[in-house]
Amino acid sequence: MKVTGYRSLTTEHDWGRLIGDANGVMSRPRTDVHVLILETDAGIDGVGVGPHGDIDRVFDAVEGQDPRGVSALYDRMLAWVFKTGHAGATFGAIGAIDMALWDLKAKAAGEPLWRTLGALDRFVPGYASGLDIALDDEGLVHLYSEFADRGFSSGKLKGGRDLTGDLRRLQILRDLLGRNSTNPGLMFDANESWNRSQAVRYVTALERKVDLAWIEEPVRRWDAAGLASVRRGIRAAVATGENLTGLEQYRPLLDADAVDIVQVGNVWGITHFLRVAAVAHSRDLPVSPVAYHTNPVAHAAAAVPNHLAFEVQGLTSPIGLHVDQEYCDGGIVLGDEPGIGIRVDEEQIVAARAGDAPAQDAGPHVRPSRAGLRLVPDSPRDRS
Template identity: 65%
Template sequence: MKVTGYRSLVTSHDWGRPVGDVNGVVASGVTDVPILILETDGGLEGVGLGQHADIARVFGAVEGQDPRAAPALYDSMLSHVFKSGHAGLTYGAVAAIDMALWDLKAKMADEPLWRTLGAADRFVRGYASGLCYGLDDDGFAALYARFAERGFSAAKIKGGRDLARDIRRLKHVRTIMAGNSVAPALMLDVNESWNCKQAVRHLAEIEAAGIDLTWIEEPVRRWDTHGLAAVSRAARCAVATGENLTGLEQFAPLLDARAVDVVQAGSVWGITHFQRVAIAAHVR
């Protein structure tokens, strides 16, 4: 079976409420979902999600190829755009194709992707989180109460601009999740909105307020190796980051400097990327 073509679609996700983080809120609650469909000469189609505006630049690396070679084709795509770089929209296209190739690989094996990837079952522990920055206090409480009703015992909230508000909401969500656990896991995601000194000071205040964070997510800019390492040394909680990094070369400095405790790989960057980042984290 060979890859022969592609189709690009855009659908929308209506969240039914404002969604966003400290960097911006979509008041309408409607966000675009770009979808890539890879076509084959055998009739199967592979689906990939994520921005792929540069698909025409990248597709030549996989056209006519067997989708079962997904990891090798991932490297072929990176080589194909090597001179002009693979960041931004180009990396999004690489990732969407990669995701669709893995979808085809699983379909050709007539099994779900989690089994193709070697998992024993389809269960993954999750925490509740919902781009909640733009909600007022009542809306925030109602959202996490619904999550708790579904059995969640851990929550990650969005914050970063107003520390008093963040502390109040962390305490509130802890109370909500306490119905499912005597020790709910709490995470705070500030989406790179602090500098290093702010992060150290704010985390000390959060700890002084009696809140035991599981992790602080993206406390400083994603590329600030020294800042992330300083925050990790100063705080009791773990430092999580990486969802916006593209390529192992961007993770390496953070891993080498012990600047990240929870290594995150954004789902929209593809399956091969996720596997390689996971292995790099595992060996450390």
């Protein structure tokens, strides 16, 4: 079996709500989802998800190769861009190809990827995470009630700009998830919007009223000294890593003893997650994947010994993607369909995209000019 080509599609996920974080809110409830389909001479397609605009920089590294040699092909892609670097968009393309290669490997074996990777249990423990900063209290109750109905006993709120509001919302979340646990897990995500001293003050104030399991990305992702400083100044664990594009970027944070929960973005692929999980395990640290549409890394999370909890951002799938998994008992139940378990209805995707203007969003993916430089987190100019 050889890789012969690829197709690239863009579909959408209708969240049914506006999503965002402390850096901004999307202007509409539908967001783009990028799908990569790797073609082979065996008539089997492999599916990967995530932005892959730089695919032509690395595709030659896998074209004509046997997709079952996934680990070697992953290193081959990294070597292909040795001089120019593999970070950013290129790492996303490597991740999407890597997912599709693992999908092909498991399909060739006739089994779900979680079994190919050596997992015994198809259940992946999770936590609810609604990307919820745009919701009012009523919307928050509605969303997390749906998660609670599926057995979730832990949840993560977006925030960091309104202390009084964040405290109220955390207490709402605690009450909702309290039906499934006498001590629900509460997490809080600031999305790199604070400086280190501001982070300690803000989290300390939250901790006077609520018990936080972790604070996520309190300062910039690469700020090992800052993350370590925050970690020493608060009771909650510090979680970070979702935006790190390469195994080597974790080294300074781990050497500085700056992280308690090692996070990995789904969009960076299966192999990257497995390698980060192994490094974290060598330091007795848990690993927690940050979600993306269809939760492809859940298969790998089921197979590592130090997986803590998988972020679940929604209970529906993107248009035209049929995913063999369920949400119950506070986690993800993976199915038996061979591969990653994503079936792509290309006709439905094309029909849904016809006449639909592309979104023009800055939203949470563009860092505000004053992030980390505000004396008052929620200033009048920011609210205007």
